[in-house]
Amino acid sequence: MAEEPVWGQWWVAQTLRHWPDARDLLRQHVDMSAMRLDRDDSQRWIAEVAAMLEVAQLADVPLAAERRQRLLDELPQRVDEVSRPYAQCRALDAAAILDDGRDWTTGIEVPPVPEVHDLSSMMNLYGALCVERHVTGQVAPTRAADARQLVSPVLDDPADLDDPLVGFASRVWLEASGDTAALSGLVGQSADRIDDESGLLRKRVHAFGTLRTTYLVAWLASYAQAAEEILGPETREAVREEINEARRRGADLDVAYGATTLLQVDDVDDELRAEASATLRRKLEGPLFREQLDSVWMLVNMLQQLGGEVPQLHVPEPFPVRDDEDRYQAWTLLGLRPFVAQEKQERITEYYRDLLDDTPDLLRAGYEELTLRELLAGVAAIAGDLPQSEYNALLDDAYTWTTELRGCQGFTRLYRPDRGTSECGLATTALVIREGLDHR
Secondary structure (H helix, E strand, C coil), X not given: CCCXXXXXXXXXXXXXXCCCCHHXXXXXXXXXHHCCCCCCCHHHHHHHHHHHHHHHHHHCCXXXXXXXXXXXXHHHHHHHXXXXXXXXHHHHHHHHHHCCCCCCCCCCCCCCCCCCCCHHHHHHHHXXXXXXXXXXXXXXXXXXXXXXXXXXXXXXXXXXXXXXXXXXXXXXXXXXXXXXXXXXXXXXXXXXCECCXXXXXXXXXXXXXHHHHHHHHHXXXXXXXXXXXXXXXXXXXXXXXXXHHHHHCCCHHHHHHHHHHHHCCCCCCHHHHHHHHXXXXXXXXXXXXXXXXXXXXXXXXXXXHCCCCCCCCECCCCCCCCCHXXXXXXXXXXXXXXXXXXXXXXXXXXXXXXXXXXXXXXHHHCCCCCCHHXXXXXXXXXXXXXXXXXXXXXXXXXXXXXXXXXXXXXXXXXXXXXXXXXXXXXXXXXXXXXXXXXCC
8 A cells, every 4th residue: 555555545445335334444544645646647647536536435534625626627637638438437437526516528528339358448348338427417228238248248257357357347237237137146256255354355366277287287198198197097087077066166168178188088978079169169259358368279279179160269459569468468369360350360460560570580589588478479470471481490499499498397398487487387388389399
C-alpha cells in the first residue's frame, strides 16, 4: 500500500465492502492524504481519481473541499485527452460521485460495441456499455444482446482464463442485463478458492495438474521411444482413474490430457478418443484471447496426435507491440497463421510486417537475453516468411544456442527456460521438440 497508495486502499475497500461493519473498518484503513495521483498520464489519472472517490464514498470519508474543486477543474481537460471507452466510463463514474450539477456527458459519444480478444478489449466493451448507461440512461437491447454474445464463451468456460478477464466479462454480462443465474457457476468456482483463515480469494493458479504433467512426460517419453517403460500398467490404470474423476468434476480438458497420455502407448479406445477430440475442437473453435495464445499450441498438438483436424482458429486481432511480452505474444500469433482464415492471415502479416522483417536480427542479436520460449516463438513466427536457405541458417544459430540450455541436474536431455534458471522444464522441452530444435 505504501508503493501504490491509491490502488492499495482501493483494493482494501473492495475487499471489505461486503463485510459486517465495513464502513467502520474502512475508516480505520483509509488515508485520503496518502493518495497521490499520476500527473503524467491522463488515462491513469482518471482511473486513480475514480478509485480514490470510490474509496471515499465507501468509507464515508469527506473529500477536502479544495481538493474536490481541483478535481472538478481538471477532469474536463483529462476527459478530452482519452479515447478508450473504459477511461471515459471511469471519468463519468468519477463525475457522478463528485456530482456538481453539470451534465458531464455533453460531447461524449456512445462508443461502438468492440470486438473482444484480450483483457484490454474486454475492459473497453464494459466501458462502452457503461458510457451508454451514463449518456442515455440505459443500454440499448440490441447492443446488450451483442455484448452478451461476446462474453458468453468466457463465462461458459472460464477455467483456463485469468480472474481479471473473467471478472470484467461478468461486469459486461450484468451491465448488459444478463441473467444473474448464468454466473452461478463462477460463484461456485470462486467459493472453492476462498481461504479458510482469511476469507480472501486465492489467486487462480494455472498449475501443471496431474494429467497435464503426465501427458507432457508421456509425450517426451514417446519421443525418446520409452513410453512403454514410463507408462506401465499401474500408471495407465491411475490415468484412467484420474480421467473418471475429471469427468465427475466436469474438467473436460483434463479428460483430453488423459486420453492423449494413453495414446502414447496406443491404449485409448475410440469412445475416449472421440470425447477428447470433441473437447479440443470445442476449445479451439471459440474465440481465443491473447491470454490463451501461449497454450493454444499444446491443444493443437494434442488434437493432431488424436487424429483430429484442427479447426479454423478465431485468434485475436493484431495488437501493438510495446514491450517484450507483447512481442512474444505477437510472435505466437504469427506462428498460428496456418490455422487462421486467409483474410485474417494477410491482415496479421501486414500489421506485423516490420516485426517480421526485424525478427531474424532480433533473434541473432538477442540470444543472450531471450528466454527459450521467446526464441522458439520467434522461430515459428517467421517459418514461412524467409527463403529456405535463410531460415535454415537461422535454425543453425538456434541449434547452437539451445545446446547451452540443454541439461540440468539429473536430466541430460531436458531443457532449461533461460540462462538464469538451473531447473529444466517439461513444457519448455516439449516446445523445443515441437520446433524441431532438439539435439538427438
